Amino acid sequence: xxxxxxxxxxxxxxxxxxxxxxxxxxxxxxxxxxxxxxxxxxxxxxxxxxxxxxxxxxxxxxxxxxxxxxxxxxxxxxxxxxxxxxxxxxxxxxxxxxxxxxxxxxxxxxxxxxxxxxxxxxxxxxxxxxxxxxxxxxxxxxxxxxxxxxxxxxxxxxxxxxxxxxxxxxxxxxxxxxxxxxxxxxxxxxxxxxxxxxxxxxxxxxxxxxxxxxxxxxxxxxxxxxxxxxxxxxxxxxxxxxxxxxxxxxxxxxxxxxx
Amino acid sequence: xxxxxxxxxxxxxxxxxxxxxxxxxxxxxxxxxxxxxxxxxxxxxxxxxxxxxxxxxxxxxxxxxxxxxxxxxxxxxxxxxxxxxxxxxxxxxxxxxxxxxxxxxxxxxxxxxxxxxxxxxxxxxxxxxxxxxxxxxxxxxxxxxxxxxxxxxxxxxxxxxxxxxxxxxxxxxxxxxxxxxxxxxxxxxxxxxxxxxxxxxxxxxxxxxxxxxxxxxxxxxxxxxxxxxxxxxxxxxxxxxxxxxxxxxxxxxxxxxxxxxxxxxxxxxxxxxxxxxxxxxxxxxxxxxxxxxxxxxxxxxxxxxxxxxxxxxxxxxxxxxxxxxxxxxxxxxxxxxxxxxxxxxxxxxxxxxxxxxxxxxxxxxxxxxxxxxxxxxxxxxxxxxxxxxxxxxxxxxxxxxxxxxxxxxxxxxxxxxxxxxxxxxxxxx
Numbered sequence: 213x214x215x216x217x218x219x220x221x222x223x224x225x226x227x228x229x230x231x232x233x234x235x236x237x238x239x240x241x242x243x244x245x246x247x248x249x250x251x252x253x254x255x256x257x258x259x260x261x262x263x264x265x266x267x268x269x270x271x272x273x274x275x276x277x278x279x280x281x282x283x284x285x286x287x288x289x290x291x292x293x294x295x296x297x298x299x300x301x302x303x304x305x306x307x308x309x310x311x312x313x314x315x316x317x318x319x320x321x322x323x324x325x326x327x328x329x330x331x332x333x334x335x336x337x338x339x340x341x342x343x344x345x346x347x348x349x350x351x352x353x354x355x356x357x358x359x360x361x362x363x364x365x366x367x368x369x370x371x372x373x374x375x376x377x378x379x380x381x382x383x384x385x386x387x388x389x390x391x392x393x394x395x396x397x398x399x400x401x402x403x404x405x406x407x408x409x410x411x412x413x414x415x416x417x418x419x420x421x422x423x424x425x426x427x428x429x430x431x432x433x434x435x436x437x438x439x440x441x442x443x444x445x446x447x448x449x450x451x452x453x454x455x456x457x458x459x460x461x462x463x464x465x466x467x468x469x470x471x
Numbered sequence: 472x473x474x475x476x477x478x479x480x481x482x483x484x485x486x487x488x489x490x491x492x493x494x495x496x497x498x499x500x501x502x503x504x505x506x507x508x509x510x511x512x513x514x515x516x517x518x519x520x521x522x523x524x525x526x527x528x529x530x531x532x533x534x535x536x537x538x539x540x541x542x543x544x545x546x547x548x549x550x551x552x553x554x555x556x557x558x559x560x561x562x563x564x565x566x567x568x569x570x571x572x573x574x575x576x577x578x579x580x581x582x583x584x585x586x587x588x589x590x591x592x593x594x595x596x597x598x599x600x601x602x603x604x605x606x607x608x609x610x611x612x613x614x615x616x617x618x619x620x621x622x623x624x625x626x627x628x629x630x631x632x633x634x635x636x637x638x639x640x641x642x643x644x645x646x647x648x649x650x651x652x653x654x655x656x657x658x659x660x661x662x663x664x665x666x667x668x669x670x671x672x673x674x675x676x677x678x679x680x681x682x683x684x685x686x687x688x689x690x691x692x693x694x695x696x697x698x699x700x701x702x703x704x705x706x707x708x709x710x711x712x713x714x715x716x717x718x719x720x721x722x723x724x725x726x727x728x729x730x731x732x733x734x735x736x737x738x739x740x741x742x743x744x745x746x747x748x749x750x751x752x753x754x755x756x757x758x759x760x761x762x763x764x765x766x767x768x769x770x771x772x773x774x775x776x777x778x779x780x781x782x783x784x785x786x787x788x789x790x791x792x793x794x795x796x797x798x799x800x801x802x803x804x805x806x807x808x809x810x811x812x813x814x815x816x817x818x819x820x821x822x823x824x825x826x827x828x829x830x831x832x833x834x835x836x837x838x839x840x841x842x843x844x845x846x847x848x849x850x851x852x853x854x855x856x857x858x859x860x861x862x863x864x865x866x867x868x869x870x871x872x873x874x875x876x877x878x879x880x881x882x883x884x885x886x887x888x889x890x891x892x893x894x895x896x897x898x899x900x
Contacts, residue, residue: 224510227486227885228535228628234583235627237614241606244596255583256594257483257876274510304532307517329511350535350628408625412632413802414639417528419629447521452532 216265216364219251221285223271223278224305224333228350229296230254230270235353243357246364262288266363269342272298272305272333279330279339286340293359294336297349297452301421304349305333306455333455344369349419349452352404372403375423376416379407388415395435397448400426400458421453428462442466473497477860477872482879484584484594486536487886491875493856498864505853505879507886518839523549523830524635524806530826530841531629534885536579539572539620540819541841542633543694544826549635551709552813552830553806560799561637562694563792567647568623568630569693569817570789574616574657575627576820577740577778577785580883581664582609585775588877589671605667608660612782615650615657619789622646637803647793654790661782662758668779669762673772674874676859680769680851681734682742685818691750691784692743694817699746700736701767709814711825717842728847735850738822739882740777741768752791755784771855771881778883808834819844821883845884852882 220230234240234255243249250260267289273279286292294300302309309332336342346355355371362369372378376398380387388410389396396415398407402423409416435445449463477493487507494502514533521529526545531538543565550557557565582605583595592598599606617627622642624630632638683704687696698714699705706714718727730736744751744759745766751759759765759780768777810832816825822844829838859878863871 222488224512226532226535226538228532228538231486231535231579231628234579235617237610237617240610241596241599241603244599249594249596252594253481253483254486255484256596257587257873258593258597259483274512278510304517304529305512308513311516349532350626405626409631409639412625412640414631414634417631444522447525451525451529 215246215248217250217260217262218247218360219262219264219267219285219289220254221267221269221271222254223269223282223299223336224274225271225296225298225303227254227270229299229348230268232295232351232353232356233268236357239357243360247360263290264288265290266360267292269294269299269336270296272303272335273339274305274330274333276330282336282339291343291363292336292340293344293346293363294342295346295356296351297347297419297421298333299336300345300347301453302333302335302455304452307450308333309455310450335455346371347402347420348404352406355404373424374403375399375426376401376403376405376407376410376420379403379405380410383407383411385410388413389434389438393438395438395440395448397431400428400431417448418451418453418459421456422458426458428458432462432466442470475868477868477875479872479876482876484587484880485884485886486534487884489879489884489886491856491879493860493875495860495864498861500857500860503853503856503860505849505856515839515841518828518836521836523552523828523834523836526828526836527633527635528629528631533841533843535628536576536885537572537819537821538629539568539624539633540817540824542630543569543817544815544824545828546633546635546815547695547708547817548813548815548826548828549830550813551815552811552828553809554811555636555804555806557637557804558799558801560641560797561803563796564623564638564641564799565694566690567789567792567796568620568633570785570792571616571619571623571627573693573785573820574782574789575613575620576616576883577782578609578613578616580820581668581775581778581782582606582613584883585877585880586668586671588873588880589775608663612657612660612664615653616785618653619650622650634803636806637799637801639802641798641802643798644796647796651790651793654786654793658754658783658786658790661779661786662754664782665758665762665776665779668776669764671775673770674859674877676771676855676862676878677769678771678855678858680741681730681736682745683736683738683847684742684746684823685816686747687750691747691752691788692818696816698816698823701746708816708825711814711816711842712827712840715842715847717846727849728842729850735854736847737851738844738847739774740781740820740822741771741774742822743818744768744777744780751780752784752787754787755780758783771878774881774883808832821845821885822847843885845882845886848882848884852879852884855881
């Protein structure tokens with residue numbers, strides 16, 4: 213029986229999430245034995261034509277060309293999974309959504325007329341139907357492995373949607389916000405990283421984006437109590453997942469109430 | 472005369488999106504374009520208005536393959552601006568983390584991205600069918616690099632432990648020494664890699680390059696040093712803009728860097744090796760001499776051998792650091808804010824990475840400039856291709872195209888980095 217075909221696609225991104233597939237050093241050859249890596253340009257010259265049973269999509273949509281290309285990717289893909297904060301929430305590129313992109317272009321490029329870009333950076337789900345989303349900046353390679361495995365066995369991936377706090381408790385990390393007064397986004401951030409930052413004595417900075425139904429009012433109150441200024445709060449919410457709806461709404465509200 | 476086209480619309484086995492388009496009229500190249508179609512990414516603009524402490528995390532997101540390089544150049548620049556110096560223990564940990572990234576990135580490139588060209592495979596996965604032991608060696612060798620980055624940095628991609636002034640948490644000596652058996656294995660595996668790669672057939676191409684890299688009196692360049700060249704440049708990092716400039720051309724979403732007094736230059740492993748051979752660690756130097764690889768190396772296809780030597784170096788250096796490690800008294804130093812401009816550079820796996828920031832009195836970034844290695848190498852890559860194509864016109868379109876791709880991969884171009892950056896088309900219809 214022919215193996216299902218896998219394609220890996222890149223839009224505006226740093227390549228880190230697709231690199232996670234190559235970072236599965238112990239499992240890579242086994243994966244290649246279970247699924248036909250048919251179109252993965254970062255790893256192979258060979259491009260086997262679609263349709264593909266599974267597509268992994270990295271990056272956000274930031275150019276008119278990419279807005280068209282994602283439509284073709286969808287047409288060729290039976291099952292489409294976004295990998296990482298850019299594809300899932302617009303990523304760090306979505307910082308442009310609060311700014312004037314023409315001005316940005318002139319800051320970076322001497323001859324802005326050569327640059328063809330959209331005013332916004334948007335997640336894949338704004339353009340096409342997405343079957344599953346993997347969070348993270350970068351994704352967890354273990355979650356990637358679990359997701360590909362689940363696909364191969366036709367079951368739902370076991371990806372928790374609780375907060376980073378649960379992971380801190382599970383690894384016996386003392387709460388950095390309660391014990392040391394370090395501002396931490398853990399209570400409103402989805403788990404997945406393994407609660408890395410608190411284990412390294414810093415507050416969570418939100419790589420995995422908002423958890424389901426985050427209590428934004430409470431976290432904002434807590435950060436204010438710790439002496440965090442309003443501009444600092446806005447910046448903390450606007451990084452790699454700033455355009456995810458719950459955090460976007462919270463940072464917009466904070467900005468609107470600035471004097 | 473017949474017209475030919477070499478056209479690679481989406482270059483494989485590089486990080487990011489690039490292309491090559493070459494038009495030939497008989498033996499004459501009428502057009503050669505190493506293009507970058509990766510979407511523009513506006514990091515310098517995003518950094519404006521951000522606090523100086525945010526730069527290592529934000530700039531890491533420029534590149535998933537070499538985030539440590541971005542973090543290191545940015546912390547160097549910020550510490551320069553604030554006039555602070557880190558303690559020797561912090562300095563050693565930075566170098567160890569950087570060894571992890573060099574090992575991971577060079578391991579990836581040598582085994583998964585470049586070796587398949589020399590052995591005639593589409594990918595390492597295809598190669599693994601005939602060379603399973605070699606591919607498995609490469610994967611494990613690369614993995615140890617990721618393990619170093621994970622232990623020191625928290626994770627291999629976008630490490631969380633790096634901050635301006637040092638680290639959030641210094642690992643214990645016991646944690647680091649636990650890595651020694653893997654590092655000793657890796658050092659032997661890297662020496663094996665050098666022998667393996669030395670047996671490859673290197674296409675003929677010799678070029679005269681201006682090599683540019685960092686250089687430091689005490690060590691092979693990595694996280695600090697002055698900028699030097701084989702043409703007599705010797706400057707402080709803060710003088711970078713006096714000697715180099717970025718130009719914006721239509722075919723590319725990356726900026727091209729040139730020497731102000733004219734011409735292209737070459738950064739990366741070959742530049743470092745040729746300019747700093749005497750600083751290599753003993754086993755790295757011995758491995759190079761054993762395969763007859765000594766400066767000047769001017770055939771860019773031999774870059775894979777140089778990268779393998781740097782793998783030996785990085786493992787040897789990591790062992791030295793781990794064996795001598797005492798945790799620093801404090802994981803980071805104090806940062807007294809002041810309005811200032813700071814410059815920072817480090818040697819990314821692909822070459823010199825320069826950052827410059829202007830800060831206001833509150834510590835907010837008012838201006839940022841980032842010059843990645845691939846945009847510095849872009850003109851050199853095109854110049855290599857011109858010579859390569861002219862010398863290989865007898866090859867079939869298919870073979871010539873593949874040879875051109877292999878030549879581009881000599882530089883391990885990171886296109887994601889350079890867009891602030893590529894589509895291969897060879898047109899000889």
